[in-house]
Amino acid sequence: MSLLAVEDLRTYFFTPEGIVQAVDGIDFELEAGESLGIVGESGAGKSVAVKSLMGLIREPGRVVDGSIRFEGRELTDLSEEQLRREIRGNEIAIVFQDAMSALNPVFTVGSQLVEVIRENTGRTETEARARAIELLDDVGIPDPEQRIDEYPHQYSGGMQQRAMIAMALACDPKLIIADEPTTALDVTIQAGILDLFEDIQERYDTSVIYVTHDLGVVREVCDRVAVMYLGKIVETAPYEELYRNPKHPYTQSLLNSVVTPDATLDGIDPIEGTMPSGVSPPSGCRFRTRCPVAFDECSRLVPPRYDDGTDHDVACLLYDERNPRDEPALHERPGRGDGSAEGFTDD
Amino acid sequence: MSSEQGRIADTSFETESTVVVTLKKLKYSPTSLVGLFLIGALVVMAVFSTIDNFLLDRAVITWLHADPHAMNQPNRYAAPSMDHPMGTDQYGRDILVRIIYGSRTALTIGIVAVGISFVGGVVIGGVSAYFGGYVDDALMRAIEVLYAIPGLILAMIFMAIFGPSLYNLFLAYGIVGIPAYARVMRSEALSIRDRQYVEAAKLAGLPRRTILFREIVPNGIAPVVVQATLSMGSVIIGAAALSFLGFGVQPPTPDWGRMLSDGRTALLIAWWVAFFPGMMIFITVMGFNMLGDGLRDIMDPKTTVESVETDDIELEALRADEPPGETDAFDDAHDGSPTRADGSGAGTADEQGGDRS
Numbered sequence: 103m104s105l106l107a108v109e110d111l112r113t114y115f116f117t118p119e120g121i122v123q124a125v126d127g128i129d130f131e132l133e134a135g136e137s138l139g140i141v142g143e144s145g146a147g148k149s150v151a152v153k154s155l156m157g158l159i160r161e162p163g164r165v166v167d168g169s170i171r172f173e174g175r176e177l178t179d180l181s182e183e184q185l186r187r188e189i190r191g192n193e194i195a196i197v198f199q200d201a202m203s204a205l206n207p208v209f210t211v212g213s214q215l216v217e218v219i220r221e222n223t224g225r226t227e228t229e230a231r232a233r234a235i236e237l238l239d240d241v242g243i244p245d246p247e248q249r250i251d252e253y254p255h256q257y258s259g260g261m262q263q264r265a266m267i268a269m270a271l272a273c274d275p276k277l278i279i280a281d282e283p284t285t286a287l288d289v290t291i292q293a294g295i296l297d298l299f300e301d302i303q304e305r306y307d308t309s310v311i312y313v314t315h316d317l318g319v320v321r322e323v324c325d326r327v328a329v330m331y332l333g334k335i336v337e338t339a340p341y342e343e344l345y346r347n348p349k350h351p352y353t354q355s356l357l358n359s360v361v362t363p364d365a366t367l368d369g370i371d372p373i374e375g376t377m378p379s380g381v382s383p384p385s386g387c388r389f390r391t392r393c394p395v396a397f398d399e400c401s402r403l404v405p406p407r408y409d410d411g412t413d414h415d416v417a418c419l420l421y422d423e424r425n426p427r428d429e430p431a432l433h434e435r436p437g438r439g440d441g442s443a444e445g446f447t448d449d
Numbered sequence: 450m451s452s453e454q455g456r457i458a459d460t461s462f463e464t465e466s467t468v469v470v471t472l473k474k475l476k477y478s479p480t481s482l483v484g485l486f487l488i489g490a491l492v493v494m495a496v497f498s499t500i501d502n503f504l505l506d507r508a509v510i511t512w513l514h515a516d517p518h519a520m521n522q523p524n525r526y527a528a529p530s531m532d533h534p535m536g537t538d539q540y541g542r543d544i545l546v547r548i549i550y551g552s553r554t555a556l557t558i559g560i561v562a563v564g565i566s567f568v569g570g571v572v573i574g575g576v577s578a579y580f581g582g583y584v585d586d587a588l589m590r591a592i593e594v595l596y597a598i599p600g601l602i603l604a605m606i607f608m609a610i611f612g613p614s615l616y617n618l619f620l621a622y623g624i625v626g627i628p629a630y631a632r633v634m635r636s637e638a639l640s641i642r643d644r645q646y647v648e649a650a651k652l653a654g655l656p657r658r659t660i661l662f663r664e665i666v667p668n669g670i671a672p673v674v675v676q677a678t679l680s681m682g683s684v685i686i687g688a689a690a691l692s693f694l695g696f697g698v699q700p701p702t703p704d705w706g707r708m709l710s711d712g713r714t715a716l717l718i719a720w721w722v723a724f725f726p727g728m729m730i731f732i733t734v735m736g737f738n739m740l741g742d743g744l745r746d747i748m749d750p751k752t753t754v755e756s757v758e759t760d761d762i763e764l765e766a767l768r769a770d771e772p773p774g775e776t777d778a779f780d781d782a783h784d785g786s787p788t789r790a791d792g793s794g795a796g797t798a799d800e801q802g803g804d805r806s
Contacts, residue, residue, distance in 0.1 A: 156652060158648070158651070158652070186651075186654050186656070187654065189654075190651070190652050190653065190654040191652065191653040191654030191655075192654060195652065195653070196649070196652045198645055198648075198649060200645060203644060203645040203646065204645040204646050204648075204649040205646055205649070206646045206650070206663070206664050206667075206668070207646075207668065208667045208668055209663070209667075217655065217659065217663065218653040218654075218655065221653070221654060221655050221656065221659065222653070222654050266649075269649070269653060272653070273653075273654070
């Protein structure tokens with residue numbers, strides 16, 4: 103049995119402008135100890151999807167349909183109080199993008215850690231403090247005995263993120279959700295934080311879901327990747343497979359738009375246009391308005407997930423067996439050198 | 450290791466709490482220093498009269514000057530003199546000692562009533578903002594009903610219901626003050642509620658009361674503290690007004706509002722009976738307002754209270770480097786707008802103006 107199984111999850115926001123289908127029927131599974139990356143542009147619904155897992159969607163949003171099974175328990179049936187007591191913190195923890203604003207500025211880091219440990223494990227003040235020092239040491243904060251009594255603003259950006267990770271680890275969660283964990287950090291610190299994630303994943307035997315728009319992060323730490331576009335997962339694959347053989351036109355475009363050190367500006371191929379509004383998504387396939395290889399059927403049929411039995415799912419009509427055009431012709435578009443998608447995977 | 454410890458010691462100045470930093474900055478604000486001095490004097494008077502009244506049965510004040518309760522009918526309405534620097538009232542009691550004793554009620558009313566409003570307002574405002582929805586609506590409508598009635602009238606209604614006594618006066622003014630504090634706290638809490646650390650606390654599985662009183666309230670308390678010092682003055686005036694109208698402190702407890710009321714009838718023949726208590730109310734309220742203004746300026750991140758000393762230092766350093774002949778030209782350019790180039794000039798100029806006044 104998988105640790106987490108999400109089926110047909112739909113989270114809508116009921117706004118005066120109309121219903122925003124932020125997450126519209128996504129499915130994924132996560133095994134214990136596995137790490138999954140959810141990638142996509144801003145507004146693709148990544149954050150809403152993971153917030154839905156924690157029951158954190160606030161008015162005017164609502165999880166309207168679908169099932170979230172965590173260790174066999176249906177999370178959508180739990181009350182707010184049950185979620186708080188049994189799930190948040192001690193089963194699923196979250197690490198935010200901006201650690202500075204995710205730490206309470208008026209209390210010391212230690213005091214915040216101790217509070218979380220005491221609340222979730224019922225240890226005494228002294229025990230909780232000892233545990234907090236241990237955790238800070240684990241996440242690589244130097245001098246934890248001294249540093250524990252400092253305020254968040256006295257920590258550097260990387261240390262703040264480490265403190266956030268310590269807080270997430272405080273109650274031995276089975277799943278950590280990292281929402282853009284490295285976006286606010288500079289590149290040298292990013293690598294350290296990602297190493298730390300890999301390290302704790304092994305040591306604490308937790309699963310991790312990375313939500314990110316940075317394909318470099320995914321490459322570094324994820325076993326499997328799910329690509330989201332406008333509320334739907336368009337492609338799921340083990341990461342090596344995804345880089346070597348991206349099937350969905352969106353994934354291909356996404357990989358082509360990555361800036362690499364040796365690419366000239368012409369070699370980068372940004373995706374044309376912006377993502378349509380979630381209020382009135384395009385009919386049929388949602389990517390068709392920006393898709394270089396869209397054809398008539400795309401506006402009529404919502405592409406199902408095509409599973410060729412290799413753990414590489416894709417939701418694109420190009421892969422329908424009845425479809426006469428069986429090969430996406432992306433790298434034959436005029437004005438582009440070919441092979442840059444493959445070129446990216448080679449290094 | 451020693452260098453490590455040195456580094457840690459070096460950073461220790463940053464660990465000072467906001468309260469300490471705020472108090473240290475007070476020294477740059479002359480108005481609030483004057484306010485602090487006035488209130489300090491009042492506190493000394495109040496503490497002295499409390500100890501003297503309850504522990505020593507007015508022995509010290511009698512020995513020093515006169516018994517505030519002792520009547521001396523032949524000597525009524527005596528004009529200010531060496532014996533009675535502020536004169537005597539209609540029963541021949543010395544006004545100076547009664548004013549000293551009156552500071553006790555004035556200050557206690559200020560502190561206790563503001564304390565009740567503060568706690569009540571913080572809890573109601575915080576709960577209202579955090580829970581939102583029907584809770585928010587219900588609490589805020591109730592608060593608005595309270596707000597709609599003039600404070601003095603409302604306090605008179607409470608006093609009429611509970612009966613006139615010092616404790617009911619505390620309570621009445623405490624309740625009357627709650628709406629203002631609740632609204633300040635609510636607006637602060639509304640913006641803090643959506644901060645990420647509140648969400649992080651929720652996700653860490655902390656209970657709602659912890660989130661409210663550890664995450665939200667401490668981060669939004671500063672404006673409420675300013676509100677407290679600023680409203681202290683009006684509460685003291687209000688309490689004096691109630692006593693003046695006969696609803697407040699009952700005789701023979703000395704109280705400024707009561708003394709003012711008693712002196713009113715004899716204003717033409719003995720101005721000193723009403724004048725000195727009125728002066729004391731004025732000075733006290735001014736003291737609290739000056740302190741409150743200073744605190745507000747200090748806590749407002751958009752204004753700076755310190756004079757820009759670093760500029761002077763740089764100026765000295767630059768002057769040393771400057772060839773003697775060019776010093777004047779440099780001075781002119783520099784004095785013209787020391788910090789205006791970066792857009793903070795207006796605030797600095799205001800501040801310097803404030804310092805001089």
